[in-house]
Amino acid sequence: MSVRRCPRCGSTFEGDARFCPKDGSPLIEVAGAPAAPAAPAAPAAKTATRKAVTPKASPALDRAGTLSNQVLDARYQVQRKLGEGGMSYVYEARELSSGESVAIKVLSPKLGADHSSVERLRREAGLAMRLDHPNVCRILRLGETEDGLIYLVMPYLKGELLSDREVRLGPMSPDVAVPLLVQACAGLHHAHQLHIVHRDLKPENIMLVPDPSGDRAVVMDFGLAKENRAGSGLAKLTATGISLGTPEFMSPEQIRGKPLDARSDVYALGIVAFEMFTGKLPFQGRNAQEMMIARLRGQPIPLRQYRPDLPAKLEKVLMQSMESNPDSRYPDARQFGLALLETLDAVRQAALRPILQ
Secondary structure (H helix, E strand, O other), rough: OEEEEEEOOOOOOEOOOOOOOOOEOOOEEEEOOOOOOOOOOOOOOOOOHHHHOOOOOOOOOOOOOEEEEEOOOOOOEEEOOOOOOOOOOEEEEEOOOOOOEEEEEEEOHHHOOOOHHHHHHOOOOOOHOOOOEEEEEOEEEEEEEEOOOOOEEEEEOOOHHHHHHHHHOOOHHHHHHHHHHHHHHHHHHHHHHHOOOOOOOOOOEEEEEEEEEEEEEEEOOOOOOEEEOOOOOOOOOOOEEEEEEOHHOOOOHOOOOOOOOOHHHHHHHHHHHHHHHHHHOOOOOOOOOHHHHHHHHHHOOOOHHOOOOOOOOHHHHHHHHHHOHHHHHOOHHHHHHHHHHHHHHHHHHHHHHHHHH
């Protein structure tokens, strides 16, 4: 029977529970650990409990980037590295019990001993485990090996990143791009209804998965996701919004470090859409800093300046999504998706509208 531990209060539980019944924290699966009596919650002013469960620099963390062809946690046969970023390594693996292919995200060694980084990863899992939508990549499990590696298990998606598609095929037509954008809007709206803001939307975080009816857009990597519920009492995981995210796609309020809501993701998706249609960004600068300044001070380049063949109605929709003032944008991703639908013919609208229901 699996054993899971609460990273906040230190209690351990047997069975399939995913959240601590005492404080609601997502439980971490501990491989091979025997069940233990629940430990009393530490006083709020002390941090000894957190320090006890935060991984420190160790040989386990040093091997985080070299797991190919190894068995992780006696549960997953790691097959190959898919990529790596500032926070993690991502591998393709096979679950030994089911034979299913999965993707495993392992915390990188330079961040594995950092308390705030571990907290962010736990937070990511706790939020993303609540997401269940065909246009969102779920997190299936948060685990920790006996020697301190913390990892996330996700479905293995066979497809092509939107960023790679843009490089391979260049600017897209509305008939190709709008259905993908509408699906991304649907996935984001599902997250927003759960008070989750993505915060790092970009072409590299959208996977195009082949389906019988065409490509399905799947929004991935809610690694910067943050619950946006008033009065939740959740501590901020970053000092300011600007400390995390991709500069080219940040909203003005994120650049300023302001609180974010669904409209910030609408803004980022507007920039993604502009790039899909033109192969360019709507704000120009010699570097990311200049492009951020342009977003604070100016207006995006009109879509039809690069693509005069596109309808004026589509340009208007994208310009509204990228308004500097959040109050002037679409209030949520669903409304943005509906506005995009209106730029297509009636037959295409009827086929795609159920996605946004």
